Amino acid sequence: xxxxxxxxxxxxxxxxxxxxxxxxxxxxxxxxxxxxxxxxxxxxxxxxxxxxxxxxxxxxxxxxxxxxxxxxxxxxxxxxxxxxxxxxxxxxxxxxxxxxxxxxxxxxxxxxxxxxxxxxxxxxxxxxxxxxxxxxxxxxxxxxxxxxxxxxxxxxxxxxxxxxxxxxxxxxxxxxxxxxxxxxxxxxxxxxxxxxxxxxxxxxxxxxxxxxxxxxxxxxxxxxxxxxxxxxxxxxxxxxxxxxxxxxxxxxxxxxxxxxxxxxxxxxxxxxxxxxxxxxxxxxxxxxxxxxxxxxxxxxxxxxxxxxxxxxxxxx
Amino acid sequence: xxxxxxxxxxxxxxxxxxxxxxxxxxxxxxxxxxxxxxxxxxxxxxxxxxxxxxxxxxxxxxxxxxxxxxxxxxxxxxxxxxxxxxxxxxxxxxxxxxxxxxxxxxxxxxxxxxxxxxxxxxxxxxxxxxxxxxxxxxxxxxxxxxxxxxxxxxxxxxxxxxxxxxxxxxxxxxxxxxxxxxxxxxxxxxxxxxxxxxxxxxxxxxxxxxxxxx
Numbered sequence: 001x002x003x004x005x006x007x008x009x010x011x012x013x014x015x016x017x018x019x020x021x022x023x024x025x026x027x028x029x030x031x032x033x034x035x036x037x038x039x040x041x042x043x044x045x046x047x048x049x050x051x052x053x054x055x056x057x058x059x060x061x062x063x064x065x066x067x068x069x070x071x072x073x074x075x076x077x078x079x080x081x082x083x084x085x086x087x088x089x090x091x092x093x094x095x096x097x098x099x100x101x102x103x104x105x106x107x108x109x110x111x112x113x114x115x116x117x118x119x120x121x122x123x124x125x126x127x128x129x130x131x132x133x134x135x136x137x138x139x140x141x142x143x144x145x146x147x148x149x150x151x152x153x154x155x156x157x158x159x160x161x162x163x164x165x166x167x168x169x170x171x172x173x174x175x176x177x178x179x180x181x182x183x184x185x186x187x188x189x190x191x192x193x194x195x196x197x198x199x200x201x202x203x204x205x206x207x208x209x210x211x212x213x214x215x216x217x218x219x220x221x222x223x224x225x226x227x228x229x230x231x232x233x234x235x236x237x238x239x240x241x242x243x244x245x246x247x248x249x250x251x252x253x254x255x256x257x258x259x260x261x262x263x264x265x266x267x268x269x270x271x272x273x274x275x276x277x278x279x280x281x282x283x284x285x286x287x288x289x290x291x292x293x294x295x296x297x298x299x300x301x302x303x304x305x306x307x308x309x310x311x312x313x314x315x316x
Numbered sequence: 317x318x319x320x321x322x323x324x325x326x327x328x329x330x331x332x333x334x335x336x337x338x339x340x341x342x343x344x345x346x347x348x349x350x351x352x353x354x355x356x357x358x359x360x361x362x363x364x365x366x367x368x369x370x371x372x373x374x375x376x377x378x379x380x381x382x383x384x385x386x387x388x389x390x391x392x393x394x395x396x397x398x399x400x401x402x403x404x405x406x407x408x409x410x411x412x413x414x415x416x417x418x419x420x421x422x423x424x425x426x427x428x429x430x431x432x433x434x435x436x437x438x439x440x441x442x443x444x445x446x447x448x449x450x451x452x453x454x455x456x457x458x459x460x461x462x463x464x465x466x467x468x469x470x471x472x473x474x475x476x477x478x479x480x481x482x483x484x485x486x487x488x489x490x491x492x493x494x495x496x497x498x499x500x501x502x503x504x505x506x507x508x509x510x511x512x513x514x515x516x517x518x519x520x521x522x523x524x525x526x527x528x529x530x
Contacts, residue, residue, distance in 0.1 A: 069363075070344075071367070071370060073344060094339075095345050097342050097347055101344055123319070168390065169391055175362055176390050176432060180515075182509070182514040213418070213420065
């Protein structure tokens with residue numbers, strides 16, 4: 001049975017996600033996950049979230065999925081040591097070196113390779129398995145044939161994002177934002193949040209989503225209003241397929257969305273998955289489309305507002 | 317990463333060099349690549365020179381530094397210069413060999429269809445003595461999607477400048493070097509993330525005037 005994993009951008013969101021039927025929730029350690037600090041959690045909040053998860057018999061995963069500086073590795077070890085001592089065992093990482101280091105230090109931790117690893121084929125999946133990951137997140141563009149092959153041959157868990165965005169570039173392989181604006185903000189623990197770099201600190205100014213002109217060698221405009229597509233998606237039709245093929249985790253991304261919206265998304269997917277599992281042969285997608293369209297419209301409105309804010313912030 | 321793994325499975329028939337998209341940011345990641353058979357890594361573009369110095373020292377693997385050329389900013393799986401599939405679009409394969417910029421506000425990028433490069437040319441010419449002193453020995457002039465003249469002229473400038481930097485003593489930028497570099501950088505110069513700043517900025521005292529607004 002596939003696990004439903006949802007986002008926890010705040011304690012309130014963690015509760016809403018679990019209460020609406022998530023089997024697991026991920027949160028980001030402040031300064032160490034692919035979102036800005038307001039959607040991350042300090043250690044006290046992580047421990048509280050962990051307690052809530054445990055009391056409900058569910059799982060909390062902690063993301064340390066940015067790519068730090070070499071000099072920050074001791075900070076990573078100290079912080080994961082503290083969380084380990086508080087009972088956290090589930091971590092989401094990107095850097096294969098950090099994966100190996102954490103697994104060697106605490107062999108009973110459970111490590112998942114983040115979407116930032118850009119895993120697009122079975123060889124990539126095997127690489128991260130060897131680095132210590134027991135589960136890998138499929139890049140948003142991964143096709144079904146590759147998913148099937150990883151499930152059949154790689155011997156590693158597979159996680160698929162059903163609510164996320166397909167970046168213009170391969171996710172995790174883009175520095176367009178930090179090319180335009182990039183700074184340093186060192187917090188009290190000594191961790192740099194690298195604002196402007198999604199890979200390093202999580203704050204992406206989404207400059208791909210502004211209006212671009214394509215200009216030729218001599219300065220002539222070849223096309224105006226060129227779109228560098230970066231679309232949010234909401235997959236529902238594929239859910240039965242994912243369940244049939246034994247995908248281990250169905251993930252809802254969205255720490256930066258409002259708590260009520262995340263709650264509705266989690267409830268939608270919970271109900272859909274349960275209905276599908278209850279009566280696989282009789283399952284039809286059509287009755288779900290109206291409810292889904294309302295969620296997608298609200299999601300798109302929240303996203304557009306956020307994107308406009310980020311682009312204007314990048315100009316400041 | 318998958319390709320590196322395949323090479324190892326075949327007994328490491330070629331010495332592997334990891335490119336910028338291998339996303340090496342830490343010495344620990346570089347160490348994993350080394351143990352998997354890589355003999356050289358080029359850290360991600362965002363890694364500063366200070367960070368690269370630590371990475372090279374701690375990882376025990378050769379580090380390649382991009383000293384000049386367009387910075388890779390993004391890679392994707394579909395060619396955005398084409399309107400039809402690659403097999404049928406008459407613009408393929410010539411479109412990515414032509415010059416196409418993407419401009420918006422004060423930003424300029426270069427598109428090569430499946431990749432986005434910086435609009436400005438990365439240039440570390442005036443900083444070569446520091447790179448040599450820091451212990452770097454492998455320097456890359458990025459010639460991808462550039463003309464033969466770009467490669468040969470910029471390459472010759474760096475060959476001469478590096479010779480002088482390695483000889484020690486005083487190092488002043490020759491005017492003819494600066495002229496070549498400027499001539500080949502229609503959208504201006506930057507030195508990327510080398511000094512911890514946004515990629516499009518130029519840190520230095522000699523060529524910053526070539527850093528045009530657009």
